[in-house]
Amino acid sequence: MSSQLILQSLVSGILVGGIYGLVALGLALAFGVLKVLDVAHGELVMLGGYASFFAFTYWGLDPFASMPLVFVVMFGFGLGLYLLLFRYVTRTEIRTRIKNSLLISFGLVLVLQALAVRFFTADERTISTAYSFEAFTIGPVRVPVVRLAGLVVAVVAAVALEWMMSRTRFGRALRATSEDWTRAALTGVNVRRVYLIAFAISAALAGIAGSMVSLGYSVSPNIGLGWTLNALIVVVLAGLGSMRGIVVAGVFLGLVESLAGVWIGGQYREVAALVLFLVILSFRPQGFFGRAHA
């Protein structure tokens, strides 16, 4: 096996890992703050991808230009989803939230997929811009710019989130709420509003991840579950508590998958990811960067 092939797959792994990280950021935010597990998160990625695709196709908007728009639209979609569905989950006790949110969000997966097939057709869509096939080379390795962009967006999003969480009043309220919502409420934090905003940010992050997916990869109604699964693995790998850690773990998962693809065979990529998932759950359940909880 040539070292060039290995290097190339390492780079591809890192780049796709950036998007794993980006998708996982939103999932980790919703899970960390609301204690809900939204398995429809990948469907939000799918919707963001379509938003980007249609903005490009009908209005000629470049995906980077439409990204703020997608962020806002998906933020609004997140507000709606929370008010319509997840609000009721967060009224239940913490320990029943995961179970309840799984049921609700799995239903949401089916609904959003069916609606996407109905309105967007089952065709696979990709945004092809003038720069879609541009790449630069580092030594023997080719780095496609549209895929590199996904990693860059992930890093920027993680840094922005961390800044928000450590430097703003809302961010502190967010951290307080995720540690203990009761005590946050007793501190004067409007916990329901924190939940609402956190969920909307989570959806908005999924949306911009979708933009990057439709640019560097492709969008179709059934892509959601795969992204959700990878994001879930990333969250378990990283643990909650560090947003940059999430992106690092995303890149790590991308690397593991692509190395498994090269060394063992393409069909074992997912197997490698799931084995990694089980290993982490068994030996370090709080994740690489997570705090061990009492």
Add this chain to the structure above:
Amino acid sequence: MLRVDGLEVAYGDLQVVWGVSFQVPKDSIVAILGPNGAGKTTTLLALMGLLPVKAGSATFQGDSLVGLPTHQMVERGLVMIPEERAAFASLTVEENLDLGAYTPRARPSRAATLDEVYDTFPRLAERKAQLAGTLSGGERQMLAIGKALMARPELLILDEPSLGLAPIIVERIFEVIRDIRDRGVSVLMVEQHLEMALETADYGYILEMGSIVTEGAGSELEADARVQEAYLSL
């Protein structure tokens, strides 16, 4: 200032508070005492809107509290320090204090109150950059009180402030509680530590099995034979 009448609270079918009535006059320390499981904490949580009130009324400065979201009570100056680890372990001491002044009511005076809190607890000033999770038990209780003061309370509610603390720190905490009262903040506390609480409180209620069984001025209750028998001898 705070008036509770016939409060009943249940967890589903399990009723634990049966028609509890008490009041906290302005500028006074009132203690609710009683054994574990008497319904003390439940009463407080229901008062703060964290458990549903089955029956009864609660008014604070003339306004009903029933059905009000917790954060709005804090905005009105009703601030509770929950039992144990009231501060956020993953935030630094100063972040905790800053968060204490989260409500619009407390925000404008944030800097001034912070100075006051550091004055009262110089230890917190020394450790302001440290994560609250790394503090000792006593320091953590000081942080909890400091954080509550940051909210500019009119009435401060403390749930078992002495729990798990060394006697010398308990003394200091009660000293601070008296000091807070003298600064014009009324105090309602729930305690198992009878002696210390009765010495500090202006008025006390004894709660048993979800009902008030005795009440009286702190010194009276201390002398009350029944109280003596029930608790102090243990």
